[in-house]
Amino acid sequence: MTTPANLKYTNSHEWVKQEADGTVTVGITHHAQEMLGDLVFIETPAVGRKLKQGEQCAVAESVKAAADIYAPLSGEVIAANAELADAPDKINRDAYAAWMYRLKPDNPGELAGLLDAAAYQAIADAEKH
Amino acid sequence: MTGALKATPLNTVHREMGARMVDFSGWDMPLHYGSQLDEHHHVRRDCGMFDVSHMLVIDVRGRGSRALLSYLLANNVDRLQQPGKALYSCLLNPAGGVRDDLIVYFFGQDWFRLVVNAATADKDYAWLAAQRDLRAPDVSLAARRDLAIVAVQGPHARARVGQALPEAEAVASGLDYFSAACVGETMLARTGYTGEDGFEIVLPAAAAVVLWLRLRELGVAAAGLAARDTLRLEAGMNLYGQDMDESTTPFETGLAWTVDLKAARDFIGKSALQNAAAQRHALGLVLIDKGVMRGRQKVTTAHGDGEITSGGFGPTLARSIALARVPVAVKSGDEVEAEVRGRGLRARVVKPPFVRHGKVLITI
Numbered sequence: 001m002t003t004p005a006n007l008k009y010t011n012s013h014e015w016v017k018q019e020a021d022g023t024v025t026v027g028i029t030h031h032a033q034e035m036l037g038d039l040v041f042i043e044t045p046a047v048g049r050k051l052k053q054g055e056q057c058a059v060a061e062s063v064k065a066a067a068d069i070y071a072p073l074s075g076e077v078i079a080a081n082a083e084l085a086d087a088p089d090k091i092n093r094d095a096y097a098a099w100m101y102r103l104k105p106d107n108p109g110e111l112a113g114l115l116d117a118a119a120y121q122a123i124a125d126a127e128k129h
Numbered sequence: 130m131t132g133a134l135k136a137t138p139l140n141t142v143h144r145e146m147g148a149r150m151v152d153f154s155g156w157d158m159p160l161h162y163g164s165q166l167d168e169h170h171h172v173r174r175d176c177g178m179f180d181v182s183h184m185l186v187i188d189v190r191g192r193g194s195r196a197l198l199s200y201l202l203a204n205n206v207d208r209l210q211q212p213g214k215a216l217y218s219c220l221l222n223p224a225g226g227v228r229d230d231l232i233v234y235f236f237g238q239d240w241f242r243l244v245v246n247a248a249t250a251d252k253d254y255a256w257l258a259a260q261r262d263l264r265a266p267d268v269s270l271a272a273r274r275d276l277a278i279v280a281v282q283g284p285h286a287r288a289r290v291g292q293a294l295p296e297a298e299a300v301a302s303g304l305d306y307f308s309a310a311c312v313g314e315t316m317l318a319r320t321g322y323t324g325e326d327g328f329e330i331v332l333p334a335a336a337a338v339v340l341w342l343r344l345r346e347l348g349v350a351a352a353g354l355a356a357r358d359t360l361r362l363e364a365g366m367n368l369y370g371q372d373m374d375e376s377t378t379p380f381e382t383g384l385a386w387t388v389d390l391k392a393a394r395d396f397i398g399k400s401a402l403q404n405a406a407a408q409r410h411a412l413g414l415v416l417i418d419k420g421v422m423r424g425r426q427k428v429t430t431a432h433g434d435g436e437i438t439s440g441g442f443g444p445t446l447a448r449s450i451a452l453a454r455v456p457v458a459v460k461s462g463d464e465v466e467a468e469v470r471g472r473g474l475r476a477r478v479v480k481p482p483f484v485r486h487g488k489v490l491i492t493i
Contacts, residue, residue, distance in 0.1 A: 061420070
């Protein structure tokens with residue numbers, strides 16, 4: 001699967017979508033779900049929580065392992081995807097459609113530090129075996 | 130294919146099917162073919178198949194074979210009088226620790242067949258050969274690396290095996306649980322590692338691909354090691370190296386039922402077990418809170434600490450389950466705490482199996 005060009009990425013395998021209203025939507029990449037395998041539990045951050053860039057804020061647990069998910073940007077959590085509680089496998093089926101949470105970023109300067117699709121693809125390719 | 134790993138006769142087929150391959154004890158094996166959860170459910174609801182050719186078949190033949198196995202195995206091969214009968218047993222060391230668990234089949238005419246784990250195959254064979262040299266030099270041992278093993282498991286396994294192997298259909302439909310029969314060079318055993326009905330088919334390596342493809346044509350789903358592990362865990366079956374090893378006795382690992390101390394015969398480990406006073410025993414855990422228990426995590430109980438030996442997720446229960454070694458005073462029904470990722474999560478102690486023949490047996 002090609003890494004969507006319209007998203008930004010972190011080297012911890014989160015994707016970031018910039019919305020028209022200035023908020024961002026966050027999920028984990030196709031490569032991340034492939035490495036994890038079938039997901040069984042997703043823990044999303046509480047709405048209202050204030051996050052610092054790089055802070056551990058969510059968990060994606062698969063049959064084989066638990067993975068910490070990090071905040072790509074500093075900001076306040078404004079929404080969390082409730083569908084993932086009953087259907088964590090939505091992420092396995094389409095990692096870019098199955099968002100995890102939404103953030104109102106409070107430091108626009110941090111956006112520039114995120115990776116573009118090509119840079120993220122290189123990281124993902126290097127990890128594949 | 131990497132040069133260092135061993136390949137089963139089905140390796141090319143697994144790769145063609147897009148399997149995610151992993152190194153399992155030096156073998157290049159399929160972990161899954163897309164979704165381990167789908168494969169698990171398919172086995173419980175319909176029929177799945179596993180390549181388990183990495184396990185080792187050892188043929189033990191000769192007039193001294195019964196006496197030799199009677200001495201080497203903790204379970205009693207004297208129970209195997211009828212050809213085709215099988216027994217699940219531990220191989221113990223002199224301290225009563227478990228060297229391996231295995232199934233032994235009797236085929237009459239002084240012929241016993243063992244199937245041992247891949248991880249311990251070399252160690253087991255060397256141990257058997259050393260004991261044979263010492264005690265029963267007339268007994269022949271043959272490590273059958275010319276054979277493949279395909280496990281077909283699920284409520285429809287019997288029908289599918291009959292359709293895939295018409296020449297063996299009559300034999301398959303007449304086989305009791307935990308029995309086996311040979312049809313030509315093919316051995317069918319009504320055994321398995323999933324808690325469902327099924328057959329383990331031992332056959333010449335050259336015939337494995339044809340069988341696999343025929344089963345696939347009949348709608349049998351290929352299932353990998355990941356599904357094999359969730360199925361056996363739900364079935365309350367031990368995994369050697371994880372739930373027991375050379376430092377644990379059968380009594381501490383839920384395997385007391387496989388040890389025959391009553392008969393007069395001596396066997397390796399017998400006196401150690403007779404003098405053992407187990408402080409811990411094995412039970413199952415079901416997580417009440419959300420999360421997944423993992424092996425080696427600590428268990429806190431009202432009677433002292435224990436530890437999880439195998440932990441994971443039971444797809445049929447849709448909950449985390451585990452096998453654990455806990456103080457003997459801990460019993461089924463107790464509530465305990467499992468230390469999962471730094472937090473104490475609540476778990477219910479249960480007597481395994483968790484699932485059998487597609488049905489959840491335990492209550493939370």
